[in-house]
Amino acid sequence: MEGRSSRRFHLFVATVLAAIPWLLLSSKDHYWIGKEMFQSTGDVTGSGGSITKPINNIAPALRNDTKSDDADENIDDAQSAATSKKKHNDDNTYQKDNEQWNQIKQLVCPKQVPNPMVWPILFEQARKELGFDLQFVPNTESDKEFVKNFYMFSSGGIGLKSNDGEHHLVYLTVWKGANAHIRENINKRTNLDDRWEFQSNIVDMMKFGHRDFSELWSPIPISKRNQTCVVTAVRDPIEHFLSGYNEMEFRSTPSFHTAHRVQPDGQERQYERYKYGNEARFERYVSDFVWSAPSTGVYPSNPFSNIFHTYSMCGILWVLKEQADLFGVNAPTLTSYLPSISNVSSAFPNLVNTNCHGFDAEFNRPFTSNRESHHPSGKDEDGFYAAAKRVWSKQDATSRALCALHLMDYACFDLIPVPDLCQDVFSDTAFNEMMITNATKKISPSPNLTEDRYRTNNVCSFCERGIPDPELVVPGTGEQSCSSIKAMTDTETFTVELCETIQKDGAICCPDNEQDTSMKDESKAKGEGEG
Helix, strand or coil: CHHHHHHHHHHHHHHHHHHHHHHHHHCCCEEEECCEEEECCCCEECCCCCEECCCCCCCHHHCCCCCCCCCCCCCCCHHHHCCCCCCCCHHHHHHHHCHHHHHHHHHHCHHHCCCHHHHHHHHHHHHHHCCCCHHHCCCCHHHHHHHHHHHHCCCEEEEEECCCCCCEEEEECCCCCCHHHHHHHHHHHCCHHHEEEEECCHHHHHHHCCCCCHHHHCCCCHHHHHHCEEEEECCCHHHHHHHHHHHHHHCCCHHHHHHCCCCCCCCCCHHHHCCCCCHHHHHHHHHHHHHHHHHHCCCCCCCHHHHHHHCCCCHHHHHHHHHHHHHHHHCCCCCEEECCCCCHHHHHHHHHHHHCCCCCCCCCCCCCCCHHHCCHHHHCCCCHHHHHHHHHHHCCHHHHHHHHHCHHHHHHCCCCCCCHHHHHHHCCHHHHHHHHHHHCCCCCCCCCCCHHHHCCCEEECCCCCCCCCCCCECCCCCCCEHHHHHHHHHHCCECHHHHHHHHHCHHHHCCCCCCCCCEEEHHHHHHHHHC
16 A cells, blocks of 8 residues: 555656646746746846846837737827837937947948848847847757748839839838738729739748749849839838737637638647737747747748748848849849838828839829728737737847847838837847857858859840841830840840840840850950950
């Protein structure tokens, strides 16, 4: 009997011990990650372990006293209009006069080109802010790809041709950046024949790393792409992340799955153990997201692409960077952007009218708002958004981690005021030194490209033996004729990629000729001519 009682006692103890991690996991103020457990407190602890004072300036749209309606879906609300007005006055001074911040901006996003060497550092700093022991953090290829995709993701864009065919406009879409409202009004005001839309193939992007945006630019003549007016609308990066989280959670609810006939994958995420509208649910999501999204499985139930609503807004700049890699000086660049979606109904048309020629008729008046078309997530019936805002308002470790993740966004879109808490995070000496060390490392060329292929001083041969029908229009070139393509190659220089693209049209313009596909350095070509 004593032996049996002893075994029962040991079994009871073992059961209790096994349950402890799950009890801690269910506690509102505790998190269990890998081999490490940490407890959140009311104090704000920096990466150096020192306690810092509470931060007063919170991104206003995220204060507890604001309505929970998403500014992306209720863009004309007074709350949305007040978002930028209530920013702390010192924010602009910080951005204009802070020498340290200006140096960091030039390193991490020179001329609005994101520096990929910094991306892992931002995640590492976010982990430090949350108190993680970095020796236990996974560093698999999947983790590296996740970090890259976080900063590279772009959902696509809409292209427009002016009525006279002389001007082009491209709006690069940002999910949770009032893009549904902007697209709706663009579609209502423009002719289908003069408009095209491109959406990223997310499956290809995730599975194979394919990022082909050529369809977005192909309707624009190559010679006019660097004259294209490229615009977008962004918002405070923290607001964007919280709004994206709300959208992702809403699309993962049973009611959404039922309404849209989505089959859940049946996998339980750790953050989903907490009730809807619980602050601990959002805190756990952020900790898992920062720790290792692939390892902790934060990807929501199908469709997994919902998580992209929370990704960085810098992906649109990476799209333009890739175009510059391919087309050099002939590539399009960002013309202008809205730093806030407050009053977007009037601000976006004004942005286009101010910066883009040829579209006065389409953008000479404010947008109209169709409330029925707004995302239901803006109602926040389950309290996801409100809970996330409450967490941010604590200005604790979770908030500091979000600041670290979004330094790139604040640096690239520097018209957006930087909240006080993020200023404090960005001023951390060790963080700065780590960024400077990595940001100054040489960036490798894009895959399958060599240094020679970046050069734009190449003469491109095209139909050198004559063109049977000079007025023949080449499909997919924006109504360019063979003669206009020939004239362009006779007067301009190109990268290798761009020349190869042009020379493919030779099969149409001069099918009976042997196409000369040679590339010559411009200086050598001049030398031969002068001999």
